[in-house]
Amino acid sequence: MGDPNKLNESVQWWDEHLDYANTLLLLIESESLKCTISQEALADAVSISDTCRVGFLDGSVVNRRYPRRWSPLRARSDLTAWIAGGMKTPLTTNETLDDLALWRVVKRSVIVDALDSFTFVSKDADLVKRLSFIAKAKTAYKNNDYKVSFTLLWFVIESSVKAIFGPRSQKNGRPIPVSKMVNELRDTGLIPAKIADLVDTLRKLRNQLVHEPGSTVCHAHDCMQAVHAATQLATVTANIDLRMKWETGVQF
Structure with a gap:
């Protein structure tokens, strides 16, 4: 997919592959939280910009993150050697120090x-x-971008409702309103009443965000309610117990 005339196709192709990477990271986080004798491996969504780091420096191909022409493998190798040697000399490479922050030790059973x-x-x-x-929304939440986080979670909620509702979500070629689908799913017992009520509350906030984005305020609490609904609905047909740790905060 290196053809510059196929940029859109290339981005879409890679983005779809990263969906699988983000899903795996989320599952690793979930299992690490369940394991009481393992470190936490909290997930951050991987974006295309995180992976496309190849550039040119003085005519040589380099990794953009490692301007000294060091690859991540070289950085980790040097860091390992420095630790094994007793850390007696100063570590002068910022690239290696940055790489240390990426290390997490988890139990084999977690993986x-x-x-x-x-x-x-x-x-x-x-x-x-x-x-x-959900992984992308979690990263946006971590960055205090609550409106983006909430919007991404609403995508999950609405698509999950349609998936549970099935082919009937279209009537005479027109989509059935989410509110009507949620009410019917609640009446038939396919989703709990508490989740249905929560989705209705979240739907109203979503409408405010779409139609009045400038004046609508979205709080961290709104995102936490949205992720609860999104997780419950997304896993209705999947036998997985998804656990996550969402963190946010501000520093002055």
Whole structure:
């Protein structure tokens, strides 16, 4: 996909692959939180800009993150050697120090369980997309971008409602309103009444964000309610227990 005339296709192709990466990261986080003897491996969504780091420096191909022409593998190798040597000399490379922050030690069982769940989840491309959106919303929440986080979570909520409702979500070629689908799903017992009521509340905030984005305020609490609804609805047909740790904050 290196043809510059196929930029849109290339971006779409890579973005779809990153959905699977984000889903796996979310599942690893979930399993690490369940394991009481493992470090937490909190997920941050991977974007295209995080992976496309190849550039040119003085005519040589380099990794943009490592301007000294060091690859991530070289940085980790040097860091490992520095630690093994007793850390007696100053570590002068910022690239290596930055790489240290990426290291997480988790139990082998965490990875095994996450891969088992991923094997099941990866068979459903729509579920992968929804979980990836949750991962992206989690990262936006971490960056205090609550409106973006909420909007991404609403995508998950609405698409999940339509998936549960099935082909009937279209009537005479026109989509049935989400509110009507939610009410019917509640009446038939396909979703809990509390989740249905929550979705109705979130839908009103979503409408305000769309029609009055300048004056509508979205709080961290709104995002936490949205992720609760999104997770419950996205996993209705999937036998997975998804646990996450959402963090946000401000510093002055």
